[in-house]
Amino acid sequence: MSDFEAQLDRISKKKYKMLIDGKWENTSSKKTFSRKSPSHDIVVGHYQEGTKEDVEKAVTAARAAFDSSDWAVLSGSVRAKILLKIAGGIEQRLEELALVEVMESGKPIAQARDEIRATVELWEYAATLCRHNHGDSHNTLGKEVLGLILREPIGVVGIITPWNFPLLIVSQKLPFALAAGCTSVVKPSELTPGTTLILGEIIQNSGIPKGVVNIVTGYGFPVGSTLAGHLDVDMISFTGSTVVGKKIVVASQSNLKKISLELGGKNPQIVFPDCDLDAAVDAVVFGVYFNMGECCNSGSRLLVHESIGEEFTRRVIALSKKVKVGNPLDETTKVGAIISKEQLDKVLGYVEDSAKEGAVLALGGKRAQTKQGRYLEPTIITAVSPKMKVAREEVFGPVLAIMTFKNEEEAVQLANDTIYGLSAGIWTSDITTALNLSRKIKAGTIWVNSFMDGYPELPFGGYKQSGVGRELGRFGLEEFTELKTVQLHIGKRNNRWID
Numbered sequence: 474m475s476d477f478e479a480q481l482d483r484i485s486k487k488k489y490k491m492l493i494d495g496k497w498e499n500t501s502s503k504k505t506f507s508r509k510s511p512s513h514d515i516v517v518g519h520y521q522e523g524t525k526e527d528v529e530k531a532v533t534a535a536r537a538a539f540d541s542s543d544w545a546v547l548s549g550s551v552r553a554k555i556l557l558k559i560a561g562g563i564e565q566r567l568e569e570l571a572l573v574e575v576m577e578s579g580k581p582i583a584q585a586r587d588e589i590r591a592t593v594e595l596w597e598y599a600a601t602l603c604r605h606n607h608g609d610s611h612n613t614l615g616k617e618v619l620g621l622i623l624r625e626p627i628g629v630v631g632i633i634t635p636w637n638f639p640l641l642i643v644s645q646k647l648p649f650a651l652a653a654g655c656t657s658v659v660k661p662s663e664l665t666p667g668t669t670l671i672l673g674e675i676i677q678n679s680g681i682p683k684g685v686v687n688i689v690t691g692y693g694f695p696v697g698s699t700l701a702g703h704l705d706v707d708m709i710s711f712t713g714s715t716v717v718g719k720k721i722v723v724a725s726q727s728n729l730k731k732i733s734l735e736l737g738g739k740n741p742q743i744v745f746p747d748c749d750l751d752a753a754v755d756a757v758v759f760g761v762y763f764n765m766g767e768c769c770n771s772g773s774r775l776l777v778h779e780s781i782g783e784e785f786t787r788r789v790i791a792l793s794k795k796v797k798v799g800n801p802l803d804e805t806t807k808v809g810a811i812i813s814k815e816q817l818d819k820v821l822g823y824v825e826d827s828a829k830e831g832a833v834l835a836l837g838g839k840r841a842q843t844k845q846g847r848y849l850e851p852t853i854i855t856a857v858s859p860k861m862k863v864a865r866e867e868v869f870g871p872v873l874a875i876m877t878f879k880n881e882e883e884a885v886q887l888a889n890d891t892i893y894g895l896s897a898g899i900w901t902s903d904i905t906t907a908l909n910l911s912r913k914i915k916a917g918t919i920w921v922n923s924f925m926d927g928y929p930e931l932p933f934g935g936y937k938q939s940g941v942g943r944e945l946g947r948f949g950l951e952e953f954t955e956l957k958t959v960q961l962h963i964g965k966r967n968n969r970w971i972d
């Protein structure tokens with residue numbers, strides 16, 4: 474058995490437990506569930522099927538760690554050292570984390586490694602914020618008053634994550650919550666819990682006090698729903714579908730907890746004739762097929778100026794034919810396996826419906842022929858009109874819908890003609906066009922002559938039904954804080970209400 478095969482054998486036999494109050498625990502249900510790799514059809518992990526009681530225990534531990542330990546008032550420098558130790562621990566286990574991510578999610582190994590590297594950067598960046606979590610002061614309220622605005626950690630944060638970027642997304646939330654001084658209960662997706670649990674092992678070795686980070690695995694109901702409605706949870710930070718996001722809003726009414734929601738997208742790439750067309754073609758192909766199109770930021774709509782519509786489409790189709798689909802363990806693969814049979818059927822359903830609605834299938838549209846696993850061919854649909862489902866709904870697969878526009882005004886109108894507002898790409902060499910569109914498009918992130926790159930410093934989140942709140946950057950830290958005003962009276966207080 475090669476080293477690699479031995480590692481694969483080890484991960485597939487792993488029986489994970491849950492992290493509650495500093496200990497690795499079995500679920501009260503005594504039930505476990507397992508995950509079959511979407512690329513290799515083999516079991517790649519066994520996990521605890523968490524219950525309401527497990528969530529209760531985890532929230533009690535997080536509450537106690539917040540209310541009764543020194544965690545929330547620890548100095549920024551000590552907190553930063555803990556986060557840096559966790560960043561180092563992730564880096565040390567990069568290969569193992571990447572392999573688990575690939576086997577559970579189906580994403581290509583080279584991409585998974587890049588994501589783990591980006592995850593390390595998120596923890597390192599959050600460490601820098603630990604020492605910059607400060608409020609404000611007002612020294613202009615008159616000679617007898619000093620106003621202080623303190624930033625305090627919000628408390629116990631429930632973190633609920635999806636399956637498409639498991640370790641990266643939990644790391645857009647957890648280190649920022651910890652930097653602010655919060656404690657947490659994390660619920661990873663039932664399809665990809667492995668890397669979050671390995672992160673738990675790394676966190677355990679960092680010297681963090683018990684109960685500060687808890688991880689409960691299992692399904693949306695009851696684990697996620699119990700967390701979202703829990704009276705002792707002060708905030709839910711959720712990434713997932715808009716449908717479940719709305720359920721989180723309803724559940725949060727129990728105690729009016731704060732919510733932060735990162736939801737779906739139907740993101741346009743808008744191409745003008747004066748741009749670097751070679752770069753735009755490449756970015757359109759990358760934007761739609763990256764992570765099999767299972768990506769909130771997927772550039773699933775191409776809006777191209779009518780004067781170059783045909784030629785540009787031809788070039789996008791030609792480049793799409795070169796995209797390598799298949800075994801995600803192959804270093805050169807660009808598009809791996811589709812996460813579940815339901816997702817595969819859903820994507821094929823969109824392709825079928827678009828044909829019924831009068832669109833043209835210009836490329837792909839079928840399952841790729843492979844001995845194992847489930848894969849989709851890169852797919853391009855042309856003659857799309859704005860009312861078609863494929864132009865409006867989040868497909869979450871490698872499917873590009875192409876439309877043309879006549880002028881800037883129509884480009885903006887088409888770009889905004891969606892319930893979502895997560896991101897958009899603008900391709901032009903005209904600074905005025907770039908700025909006009911950047912201002913007019915309702916989306917949380919605009920890329921000009923680029924697509925889907927990101928930095929821990931820059932906030933990320935959605936307009937409209939793409940979400941509430943922002944992650945990353947200074948704003949990402951502030952999401953996990955509460956403001957407290959302290960008014961200080963200076964000297965003797967003379968203005969009596971009753972003399």
Ligand code: NAD
Binds near residue numbers: 636642693699
């Ligand atoms: P999902 O909404 O089905 O599940 C997300 C998480 O919520 C999972 O952990 C799930 O178990 C849990 N959940 C399900 N029902 C719940 C309930 N009633 N209460 C509480 N928790 C519940 O999403 P998914 O299919 O895992 O992920 C795909 C979706 O995530 C897509 O819509 C995608 O756009 C979105 N997403 C958004 C971003 C972003 O940053 N905006 C990033 C990645 C993914």
